[in-house]
Amino acid sequence: MGVLDGKVAIVTGSGSGIGRATAQRMAAEGAAVVVADINLDSAKETVTAIESAGGRAVAQWVDIGEEDAIEAMVRTAVETFGRLDCLHNNAANVTVVPRDIEVADMDVEVWDATMRVNLRGAMLGCKHALPQMVQQGGGAIVNTSSMAGQFGDLNRVAYGVSKAGIDSLTRYVATQYGKRGVRCNAIAPGVVDTPALAANVPPEQVAMFLRSTVTPTLGKPDDIAGVVVFLASDAARFITGQVIDVDGGMGMHTPLYGELIAGS
Amino acid sequence: MGRVDGKVAVVTGGASGIGRASCLLFGREGAAVVVADLDENGAEVVAKQITADGGRAVAQRVDIGDEASIQAMVERAVSEFGALHILFNNAADTSLNAMIQDTPVTEMTVDWWDHAMRIDLRGAMLGCKHAIPHMIAAGGGAIVNTSSNQGIVGDLTQTAYAAAKAGIIQLTQSVATQYGRRGIRCNAVSPGAIRTPALERACPPEIIENIAKHSLVPRIGEPEDLANTVLFLASDESAYITGHVIKVDGGQLAHLPHYAYSIDTGTTTTYTEDSGS
Numbered sequence: 001m002g003v004l005d006g007k008v009a010i011v012t013g014s015g016s017g018i019g020r021a022t023a024q025r026m027a028a029e030g031a032a033v034v035v036a037d038i039n040l041d042s043a044k045e046t047v048t049a050i051e052s053a054g055g056r057a058v059a060q061w062v063d064i065g066e067e068d069a070i071e072a073m074v075r076t077a078v079e080t081f082g083r084l085d086c087l088h089n090n091a092a093n094v095t096v097v098p099r100d101i102e103v104a105d106m107d108v109e110v111w112d113a114t115m116r117v118n119l120r121g122a123m124l125g126c127k128h129a130l131p132q133m134v135q136q137g138g139g140a141i142v143n144t145s146s147m148a149g150q151f152g153d154l155n156r157v158a159y160g161v162s163k164a165g166i167d168s169l170t171r172y173v174a175t176q177y178g179k180r181g182v183r184c185n186a187i188a189p190g191v192v193d194t195p196a197l198a199a200n201v202p203p204e205q206v207a208m209f210l211r212s213t214v215t216p217t218l219g220k221p222d223d224i225a226g227v228v229v230f231l232a233s234d235a236a237r238f239i240t241g242q243v244i245d246v247d248g249g250m251g252m253h254t255p256l257y258g259e260l261i262a263g264s
Numbered sequence: 265m266g267r268v269d270g271k272v273a274v275v276t277g278g279a280s281g282i283g284r285a286s287c288l289l290f291g292r293e294g295a296a297v298v299v300a301d302l303d304e305n306g307a308e309v310v311a312k313q314i315t316a317d318g319g320r321a322v323a324q325r326v327d328i329g330d331e332a333s334i335q336a337m338v339e340r341a342v343s344e345f346g347a348l349h350i351l352f353n354n355a356a357d358t359s360l361n362a363m364i365q366d367t368p369v370t371e372m373t374v375d376w377w378d379h380a381m382r383i384d385l386r387g388a389m390l391g392c393k394h395a396i397p398h399m400i401a402a403g404g405g406a407i408v409n410t411s412s413n414q415g416i417v418g419d420l421t422q423t424a425y426a427a428a429k430a431g432i433i434q435l436t437q438s439v440a441t442q443y444g445r446r447g448i449r450c451n452a453v454s455p456g457a458i459r460t461p462a463l464e465r466a467c468p469p470e471i472i473e474n475i476a477k478h479s480l481v482p483r484i485g486e487p488e489d490l491a492n493t494v495l496f497l498a499s500d501e502s503a504y505i506t507g508h509v510i511k512v513d514g515g516q517l518a519h520l521p522h523y524a525y526s527i528d529t530g531t532t533t534t535y536t537e538d539s540g541s
């Protein structure tokens with residue numbers, strides 16, 4: 001028996017990384033999963049992994065910058081599996097992040113591309129999933145936020161602002177649709193140890209991230225997936241409108257913590 | 265015209281640091297000040313400075329661990345100046361002994377824990393308890409409590425102090441809720457690293473410099489930075505602000521923890537949580 005038995009879930013950005021781990025974990029807990037990604041081949045790989053583990057999934061191309069594509073994604077869930085219980089708005093625009101630096105140099109295109117995908121994409125996911133969920137009597141939405149939405153950094157200003165917007169969107173959806181049985185929560189991951197982290201971030205910086213984290217290790221994609229499954233499941237039926245930090249404590253200690261433990 | 269003309273203010277821990285700077289500013293802005301401190305001589309020096317500058321002030325010894333002493337402090341304000349409008353619950357045990365005794369949890373003695381709660385948390389509650397009836401009688405008032413960034417985020421030591429300071433935040437909201445309709449506002453300030461005698465006792469200069477690296481304003485705070493905020497919260501300019509905590513920390517809790525590292529190494533984060541596999 002899985003905690004998501006009989007449920008149908010959509011996970012955007014599940015062709016790789018945290019999204020893939022979450023789609024796999026949801027399937028392992030009994031959900032039929034629409035694996036949605038802008039890279040259809042990677043989505044198919046996730047589906048193959050789910051199916052070979054005995055789960056049910058279908059791959060779906062989606063560009064969450066496009067409303068039509070989001071609508072089609074929701075339609076696929078209902079047409080393929082008959083309903084929609086969980087939407088995990090997880091995809092974000094990572095391609096513009098290297099150009100997302102400081103405010104005084106902000107390229108409007110970078111700003112708009114970030115907001116269009118990260119924030120509007122999540123809103124549109126809710127917009128098209130909600131009628132189906134309401135019609136069924138309820139559902140659960142989990143949005144991927146970030147610690148960058150709660151604290152400032154020297155770059156990634158558009159990314160951080162879009163994620164703060166996600167936190168607000170989460171509370172609004174929770175407020176507007178709570179009485180109609182839909183819960184909406186967000187997760188705010190800290191630093192997660194993915195192959196992409198090792199490939200793109202110098203080891204000294206990874207070591208520094210680890211010093212800023214109070215757990216012995218950085219997070220794994222499955223650490224995030226477990227929280228998403230919980231929030232999507234009926235075990236969380238009294239939790240709504242919340243942003244859950246899944247950050248190994250990165251956001252809760254004094255900024256001097258890393259130096260203090262390095263010196264001890 | 266001063267910003268707190270005609271008001272009567274009590275400031276605990278008024279002999280040094282943040283309390284002293286607040287007493288001097290209240291005095292300059294027209295309030296009559298009860299400079300209350302465990303260090304009676306220190307309080308006397310501050311009161312004399314206020315009167316020398318043309319203001320009105322008296323010194324009052326107070327032990328905020330002792331309810332009778334707090335009651336006497338409040339009575340002094342009323343007997344000396346006729347009313348009480350402003351209470352700044354600022355005193356805490358920031359002695360060097362506190363730095364040593366306030367350990368990580370596994371070493372925590374019940375005696376120290378109880379001491380910290382009695383001084384750092386119960387003292388503020390008792391200040392409110394005895395001041396509020398006089399404020400209601402005066403038609404309203406403003407209470408400002410000193411919380412701390414240590415009551416908001418975790419640290420490796422100062423466990424009891426931090427728990428007490430988190431309690432201050434909730435106390436602030438309770439008082440604001442319970443007495444708001446009777447004209448009393450209650451807010452808190454949350455200082456970051458402020459150059460006070462307490463900080464200088466606890467930290468050598470190189471540590472203080474290091475702390476400053478985590479500030480977005482490129483220095484550590486001065487007691488006057490707090491005093492300005494306390495004056496604002498005590499004055500009618502903040503008439504619609506209550507139950508609120510204002511961080512006065514140079515932005516120390518506004519950024520991700522790797523900020524100082526990024527500045528030191530000239531690196532920035534191009535990493536996002538979902539960079540794919």
